[in-house]
Amino acid sequence: MKRWLSYVKPYKLYFILGPLLMIVEVIGEVLMPMFLGLILNEASAGTLNTQKCILFIVYMILTAIMMMVGGVGGAYFGTKASVNYAADVRRDVYKKVQKFSFANIDKFSTGSLVTRLTNDITQIQNFIMTLLRMCMRSPGMFIGALIMAINLRPQLSWIFAVSVPILAVVIALIIKTAFPRFGIMQNKMDKLNSTVQESVTNVRVVKSFVREDYEVKKFTAANSDLKNSGISAIKVMILTGPFMTLFMNITIAAIIWFGAHQVMGITDTMAPGDLSQFITYANQILHSLMMLSMMFMMSSRAMASAKRISEILDEKVDISDENATFKEKTVTHGNIEFKDVTFRYYKNSDDSVLEKINLTIPAGKTVGIIGSTGCGKTTLVSLIPRLYDTDSGEVLVDGVNVKDYSLKNLREGVGMVLQNNVLFSGTIQDNLRWGDENATMEEIISAADSAQADSFIKSFKDGYDTELEQGGVNVSGGQKQRLCIARALLKKPKILILDDSTSAVDTATEAKIRKEFKTGLKDSTKIIIAQRIMSVMEADMIVVMNDGEITGIGTHDELMQTNTEYREIYASQMESNQKEA
Ligand SMILES: Nc1ncnc2c1ncn2[C@@H]1O[C@H](COP(=O)(O)OP(=O)(O)OP(=O)(O)O)[C@@H](O)[C@H]1O
Ligand SMILES: [Mg+2]
Secondary structure, three states, X not given: OHHHHHOOHHXXXXXXXXXXXXXXXXXXXXXXXXXXXXXXXXXXXXXXXHHHHHHHHHHHHHHHHHHHXXXXXXXXXXXXXXXXXXXXXXXXXXXXXXXXXXXXXXXXXXXXXXXXXXXXXXXXXXXXXXXXXXXXXXXXXXXXXXXXXXXXXXXXXXXXXXXXXXXXXXHHHHHHHHHHHHHHHHHHHHHHHHHHHHHHHOHHHHHHOOOHHHHHHHHHHHHHHHHHHHHHHHHHHHHHHHHXXXXXXXXXXXXXXXXXXXXXXXXXXXXXXXXXXXXXHHHHHHHHHHHHHHHHHHHHHHHHHHHXXXXXXHOOOOOOOXXXXXXXXXXXXXXXXXXXXXXXXXXXXXXXXXXXXXXXXXOOOEEEEEEOOOOOHHHHHHOOOOOOXXXXXXXXXXXXXXXXXXXXXXXXXXXXXXXXXXXXXXXXXXXXXXXXXXXXXXXXXXXXXXXXXXXXXXXOOOHHHOEXXXXXXXXXXXXXXXXXXXXHHOOOOOEEEEEOOOOOOOHHHHHHHHHHHHHHXXXXXXXXXXXXXXXXXXXXEEEEEXXXXXXXXXXXXXXXXXXXXXXXXXXXXXXXXXXXX
């Protein structure tokens, strides 16, 4: 609760003015029937004259103007308060998501993160808007109208003592039924959004596998789930309306019955204007109760959303540099050492992905990593820029535990081309500048040239200003990989990691890239993960991995002598090469 209140602070004034102005409107609303009643009474007593008539009309117009000012002002400040509030929450949730580590992101689905950032925050915004409009208005109108009614006609007010409790109980029952139904609806909405998010983002894959029908079916199922849960929740709401109207009419019939007896002078004496005024108050009282029930209903939805947003804000970011001891230190040489490193993605699982890894990579060397798919190559290198943290053991860069660097300095020193890398919408130049915001055009071209990207970029009509679409879909797979390499090169990292980053590049071009690394990045440590032995054959050192363990370290020639697994991979690749030839 404290968290949610803290967002009110900057907009305190709006949060106060909104409801206050709504009170002004309520006062008008309660006064209006009084004027009407008085006119009617004067008329039925035969004492109404033009002068009085004008006076009443002036009062009523003034009241109406006051109501309008209150209503418009209340709505204005209410809207301002709620929109600002929601924007601030959204900003913080977004910031938090940006701080998330890979492990944190693995926990929430992208679809659910998007739903929480949009739909859930909108729910809260709508609730606050309603709350600010209603929190004073409904109780204000309820109390105001009740006081006026009792004051006007205590002899009739006992009717409220009967009808209000009955109505309150019924409303409570309705809310109790609707509460869980709205919760279910929210979850279905989440599912629908996840489905839409996944299939729309990956619409190209869907199309290439001709899975449109399947996706439509999946969507239809999620959609009808949402529809059904929506109907079940709204059914309760829809039933509420007619029931309330019936109940109101019964109450009013009762008032007319007993009131008429008083007007007719049978049980008491009462002016007809008073009866009409009393009926209006009765309407207002019952109506305000109905609005209160609506507010509760909305609050149940907002609570569910607030809980989902809190889950993000409360999520512990498991990789941070708060306790780093050498915050100022930067990566200067590029020595890497793994000491007894063990790692698992699911902390409660028995099987570890990496088991007691020991590996030393001297600065400036080129290291190849090879091994069957799923053996843990990507996982191993992810530990260097601290995309994940080790479970036990340590990773040292230049002799310092990676946990002791500031994340900024560490990641600045380590350039990593991820296996599933993406480009962002924007020009090619913008994308390359991710590596170095302040790079000169010469530096950009030189990096692109080293990555063998310059020539194809120049062949585009707009060259470096070519607009890339979201995810870089308008360049080929191999071109995308080369752009990603160029982007990493611009960082001039002390450690460069290429995770299967030339898999879509032809062997001749790949050889050129390797040559560039040798000459251009002489001092940097280069780690190259590859499927093809060709890609790592010339490395100073090749690491062979199998099922989370290192089974061999050496040069190509050494491994050919000593490592059966390496020999087998080599033989199978040579064989397939010959077949192709
Ligand atoms: N984010 C993740 N969450 C849970 N498990 C994961 C995650 N990433 C990888 N794994 C699992 O960890 C193991 C090692 O995966 P890793 O990506 O390191 O393999 P790899 O050697 O890079 O394979 P490839 O050659 O196919 O890229 C695999 O069994 C994989 O299923
Ligand atoms: Mg991998």
